Amino acid sequence: MGDLELLLPGEADELVRGLRSFPLREMGSGGWNQQHENLEKLNMQAILDATASQGEPIQELLVTHGKIPTLVEELIAVEMWKQKVFPVLCRLEDFKPQNTFPIYMVVHHEASIVNLLETVFFHKEVCESAEDTVLDLVDYCHRKLTLLVARSGCGGSPEEEESQYSTPIQELQKQAELMEFEIALKALSVLRYITDCVDSLSLSTLNRMLSTHNLPCLLVELLEHSPWSRQEGGKAQQFEGGRWQTVAPSERQKLSKLDGQVWIALYNLLLSPEARARYCLTSFAKGQLLKLRAFLTDTLLDQLPSLADLQGFLAHLALTETQPPKKDLVLEQIPEIWERLERDNRGKWQAIAKHQLRHIFSPSEQDLRLQARRWAETYRLDVLEAVTPERPRCAFCRAEASKRCSRCRNEWYCCRECQVKHWEKHGKACVLAAQGDRAK
DSSP states (O other): OOSSOSSOHHHHHHHHHTOOOOOGGGTTSHHHHHHHHHHHHHHHHHHHHHHHTOOOHHHHHHHHTTOHHHHHHHHHHHHHIIIIIHHHHHHOTTOOOSOOHHHHHHHHHHHHHHHHHHHHTTSHHHHHHTTTHHHHHHHHHHHHHHHHHHHHTTTSSOOOOGGGOOSHHHHHHHHHHHHHHHHHHHHHHHHHHHHTTGGGSOHHHHHIIIIISOHHHHHHHHHHHOTTEEEETTEEEEEETTEEEEOOGGGTTSOOHHHHHHHHHHHHHHHSHHHHHHOOOOHHHHHHHGGGGGTOOHHHHHHOTTHHHHHHHHHHHHTSOOOOOOOOOOOOOOOOHHHHHHHHHTTOHHHHHHHHHHHTSSOOHHHHHHHHHHHHHHSOHHHHHHHSOSOOBOTTTOSBOOEEOTTTSOOEESSHHHHHHHHHHHHHHHHHHHHHHHTO
């Protein structure tokens, strides 16, 4: 697994075997937290393996033990918790947590799972091992991309402005909103990897992608809005590596990774034989798809030569008569995870929130110290620096940082002034992390 190793093969096998689904009311509990930590370790090891090109043991273990459907169910369950329970929890009058870390772990859980799926879905056997849950995953990606398009029409991605969010709950809500943008971008990559398998997907999945959700037209809208690109202070920026980065003038014609994912997904959905046979080219679809011709410049074709085939398809489409919407009677599978979870918990959202407030999100100081120790063991700094090789950012102003908090060694700062200003927010977490380290 390379020079830097987080998990031994036997440990990884044990963690993968132990993965299971949790009811919504147990999210944040002791057993759930243990699984969250295990997932983070698997996530980091999978990234290390992929980066070092040392094979993909995590991906192989997930396929061997049939755990991809479990990950998909956990992903959709935490998505539902964030939509249905988290807002109710924040509105409870007696919800005044001294420390929001336990809740943040639940909010962050969706990002952890979708990041792991993005890493392993590169391999086609992973998509095949998802079995019927690939339908649920397609629906999940569609929900995220629809929100991404809607957000780009309302001013783009949210900005992190800590000074405007004074209370811990308001800060937590803002962090969840910021995280949602990054999750949607990960969902785009997962969807692209699913389209790589389009010729082996079930007819129900193909119909879901092409007819129910009309993903080709949604992807055209993403290219039009390009929510991962923006102009800031007269400079072009792209969202990459978890932050906005200024693009040098000489690099502006270079295809970004996210634009590339959209183009490859469109290529797969429009040119693969199975998809072409089933996609109904209505007048609306034709109008949307022909917008792509404006983007297919010589510069783009030089970077993705295979798009010349797509250019030919569009030239032919421009001369083709449109088709009326199909009205065939088709018996098909439908996604069931979201519907089942909603049915099982309908009318119980407030009860779940109150239960979690009393029994999960109001830990004692001793419990927090123990949890801080576990977090310190999970998020090893040498591993974090390996999976995020870019320069650390200041926790207060987000500039490049070179100084680390000497007490907890977790946060980075560009100067002493920023560290002092951030202490009000960082202080309690710093003390807990330092106590956790001393307890080892």
